[in-house]
Amino acid sequence: MKISFNINGLPKTVEVDKNTPLLWVIRDILNLKGTKFGCGKAACGACTVHIDSEAVRSCSYAVKFAEGKTVTTIEGLGTEENPHPVQQAWIEEIVPQCGYCQPGFMMATAAMLEKIPNPTDEDIDNNIINVCRCATYYRMRKAIHRAAALTNDSSNPLNS
Amino acid sequence: MKKKHLGYSMLLLIISVGISVGVTYSNPKTSDYKKLTSANTEKTNSDKAFNKMMDVLSHKRCVNCHPSDNYPKQGEDSHKHLFGIQRGTSNHGVPAVKCITCHQDENNDYSGVPGAPEWSLAPESMKWEGLSRIEIAHSMLDKTKNGNRTHEQVMHHLTEHALVLWAWNPGVNAEGIPREKPPIPKDEYIAAVKEWFENGAIIPEE
Numbered sequence: 607m608k609i610s611f612n613i614n615g616l617p618k619t620v621e622v623d624k625n626t627p628l629l630w631v632i633r634d635i636l637n638l639k640g641t642k643f644g645c646g647k648a649a650c651g652a653c654t655v656h657i658d659s660e661a662v663r664s665c666s667y668a669v670k671f672a673e674g675k676t677v678t679t680i681e682g683l684g685t686e687e688n689p690h691p692v693q694q695a696w697i698e699e700i701v702p703q704c705g706y707c708q709p710g711f712m713m714a715t716a717a718m719l720e721k722i723p724n725p726t727d728e729d730i731d732n733n734i735i736n737v738c739r740c741a742t743y744y745r746m747r748k749a750i751h752r753a754a755a756l757t758n759d760s761s762n763p764l765n766s
Numbered sequence: 767m768k769k770k771h772l773g774y775s776m777l778l779l780i781i782s783v784g785i786s787v788g789v790t791y792s793n794p795k796t797s798d799y800k801k802l803t804s805a806n807t808e809k810t811n812s813d814k815a816f817n818k819m820m821d822v823l824s825h826k827r828c829v830n831c832h833p834s835d836n837y838p839k840q841g842e843d844s845h846k847h848l849f850g851i852q853r854g855t856s857n858h859g860v861p862a863v864k865c866i867t868c869h870q871d872e873n874n875d876y877s878g879v880p881g882a883p884e885w886s887l888a889p890e891s892m893k894w895e896g897l898s899r900i901e902i903a904h905s906m907l908d909k910t911k912n913g914n915r916t917h918e919q920v921m922h923h924l925t926e927h928a929l930v931l932w933a934w935n936p937g938v939n940a941e942g943i944p945r946e947k948p949p950i951p952k953d954e955y956i957a958a959v960k961e962w963f964e965n966g967a968i969i970p971e972e
Contacts, residue, residue: 668874733862
């Protein structure tokens with residue numbers, strides 16, 4: 607089945623079994639390796655991407671549902687020269703240890719900041735439910751607050 | 767010899783008297799049976815339909831998403847949804863962890879995540895968890911709790927809404943084990959719901 611969607615700003619059409627998890631289309635067909643396979647059960651969040659601005663577990667998302675939608679992966683969040691505030695904060699706070707789950711955490715955080723620009727610790731606990739086996743949660747919490755500050759700074763015209 | 771014969775006769779007499787007394791006491795002389803009126807028959811049918819409907823509505827496939835707190839339940843043991851998933855302000859989760867973060871319009875047999883159109887929690891006013899069958903029925907018909915639905919609209923929800931009928935197509939869990947379906951077949955349940963409403967939606971007394 608042919609399925610068309612926009613990913614990281616580019617229109618793409620893939621021909622695959624319609625029930626293929628979006629994760630495998632992203633990684634194996636579109637060769638975007640930043641999105642990770644963790645549990646395959648929509649539990650750990652390593653595969654989190656944005657679909658029409660909502661955080662979604664791509665391991666549990668049949669590609670047919672992406673038809674006509676806008677998908678963003680970690681590669682589309684920012685670039686090395688122009689990092690997203692979440693990526694910038696992650697660098698500043700030296701968050702990753704092994705790093706495997708971090709793209710999913712950054713995608714989840716970016717989705718949260720779109721809806722809650724100044725999250726409290728409680729907001730973070732309620733909205734960021736991904737799993738990190740290195741337990742970098744403490745540094746992630748600091749980075750999320752830092753990302754919120756960076757986002758608010760960059761969105762304030764007096765600071766530009 | 768004559769004495770022995772007399773002894774046997776006495777014994778037989780005692781046994782036969784005993785049996786006849788026993789039979790007399792175990793059989794009432796009159797029956798309490800009363801011929802059923804049509805009202806009785808309708809009530810009986812209505813109660814049967816009610817019980818069949820409630821066998822389904824009180825099942826975990828329904829009640830897991832009609833919680834009495836702000837947490838969906840999951841699994842055959844109706845445990846609190848893993849990862850602290852919450853109701854949120856619109857019954858679809860919190861801003862960055864909504865139902866659609868994991869649940870789509872159909873079951874995902876690869877991940878074991880269930881799905882159906884309009885996947886969400888029932889509103890807080892429609893909490894059924896912990897209620898008796900009678901209490902669930904009263905709540906279901908109470909316009910202040912059921913979203914101001916008429917009987918017809920409630921019947922439509924119960925018999926046609928894809929999210930409700932998902933209960934008979936619940937897919938497999940994360941271990942690939944099929945989820946338990948309600949104890950009544952779908953067609954039988956739908957017929958029972960319609961019959962109950964057509965008979966006036968009478969809720970039996972506690």
